[in-house]
Amino acid sequence: MKTAREALVQTLKKNKIALVTGVYGDPCTALLDECAKQGLHVEISTEEKVAFAQALGASVAGYPSVVIVKQVGVNVLADPLVTAVTHGIGAGLLLIAGDDPGAAKSQNEQDSRWYAKLAHIPVLTPPGPHYVSDAAIEGLELSATLGIPVMMQVTGRLLSGEGRPSEIPLTVEARFDRDRAWKNLILDRYKYYYQKIYPQLCELVEDSPLHQVPDLPPLTSSSPSQGRGAGGEGSREGLGERSGVISCGFVSTLVTEKNHFALGYAHPLPERALVSFLRNLERVLVVEEIAPIVEESVNALVARHGLKTKIFGRLTGHLPRIGPLEVQHIHEAWGRDPRDLYLDIPTQVSGGILDLLCGGFELLYEVLDEVLPEGYLIAGDVGCSILHGYFPPQIIDTAYALGTTISTAAGMSLSGRKGVAIIGDTGFIHSGITGLLNAVEHKHDVVVIILYNKASAMTPGAKPIPGLERVRALVEACGVNAIDEVPMERVSREELRGLLERRLGERGVHVLIAHAQPKRLHE
Secondary structure, eight states: OOBHHHHHHHHHHHTTOOEEEEOOOTTSHHHHHHHHHTTOOEEEOSSHHHHHHHHHHHHHTTOOEEEEEEHHHHHHHHHHHHHHHHHOOSSOEEEEEEEOTTOTTSSSOOOTHHHHHHHTOOEEOOSSGGGHHHHHHHHHHHHHHHTSOEEEEEEHHHHHSBOOOOOOOOOOOOOOOHHHHHTSOHHHHHHHIIIIIHHHHHHHHHTOTTSBOOSSSSOOTTOOOOOOOSSOSSOOTTOOTTEEEEEEGGGGGGOOOSSEEEESEEESOOHHHHHHHHTTOSEEEEEOSSSSHHHHHHHHHHHHTTOOOEEESTTTTSSBSSSOOOHHHHHHHTTOOOSSOBOOOOOOOOTTGGGSSOOSOHHHHHHHHHHSOTTOOOBOOSSGGGHHHHSSSOOOOBOOSTTOHHHHHHHHGGGSSOEEEEEEHHHIIIIIHHHHHHHHHTTOOEEEEEEEOSOOOSSOSOOOOOOHHHHHHHHHHTTOSEEEEEETTTOOHHHHHHHHHHHHTSOSEEEEEEEOOOOOTTO
């Protein structure tokens, strides 16, 4: 049996996708590796904006392309994504956004579907693993037809389920229309989009076969008839003929109610079909991860069409507002009488975090803890340094996003104390370089500690991390005041302490490159 991940990649290869770009990070790491394993042209980029821009170039040149990033990576590529919609593209461009319900391996729990609404592009939400490959082809066809990027939201559970390759061929061949952008000023581009493209988009989404719609009007709980929904084998006893479910994404497979509309797109919604479904229902449960995006949109439909249907879900407290959904949550929702948001969700440290290859720098953290006075702020980066926000020595105070730590430390230096930034090699190459350049240009007072082990420990995978000599050359090119290299396997506690005390006492931008062999913390 193939997983949806394997079937998706087989489908992309069969349809001669010319370029797959992306950045590692769960749940996308395994998908990118599978693309490479099956022989697709895969390029792992230094950061997500680069990946998306390269795919745009391939699209404009007439080659269908796919971009694969996790949800926080969509933040990074949002700039060209939003502009590409009104500027126009060429061949199909599919953005696969891997979301992480429960933030099991991420610094936040965020929903990529918001970006589809922001950019006014469609977002496919396959209602189960079997639909992933068909959804990808439909997205590429839609992208080529309309000349806009298209998003598909996936999760780890969706990609790991049993899937099948699509039998639908990619048929639309599109060319980049230069006149669409350059014969129109910016607002004229928007006029063109809303007059010519968006109405067509709504009609194509309305008629998509990915929506799993009940064949019959609302069913009674005892009816033997069965719709073609994505849920299980029958309605739950006692729900009655005036209740129904609207679902979106992987959680469609958890729904057992028969009167079930499983969406193939979260935006735009198939308005006519949904209004027809809602019209004779008293109450409808909206089942979705992560944010209540569909729930809000369905509430708007109810208001706009003057329907009496009561909509409930994550917004109303009937379903958990955070974390992944399970079958039990859906079953319990019908009997809940909430007074507030449902936030009673157990939390725990992500499994295996202490087994990551973040070791080798323990002495550095210990000496920093000794050298810096109580209350001294240290900017960490998203990566291995976050472990020393949670675990002893707890010296990391901030970790906002990959590559932000140097600029954060520069801001901290306004206190009169020298800013201290700890950043991994991956974060430095991703976007830390620009922070270092900025610190030099503005003559900030910071010491930057780069943890170099040429290993993307938090998100394993063969990321493009240059050799130590090239990292040093990049740092030198930024024009810093001084660079120190520290081999962690050979440096003594006294040597490291003396170096840190000296650099902390000097003004300017100082960089310390600490290099070690990758190993687990407990080794």
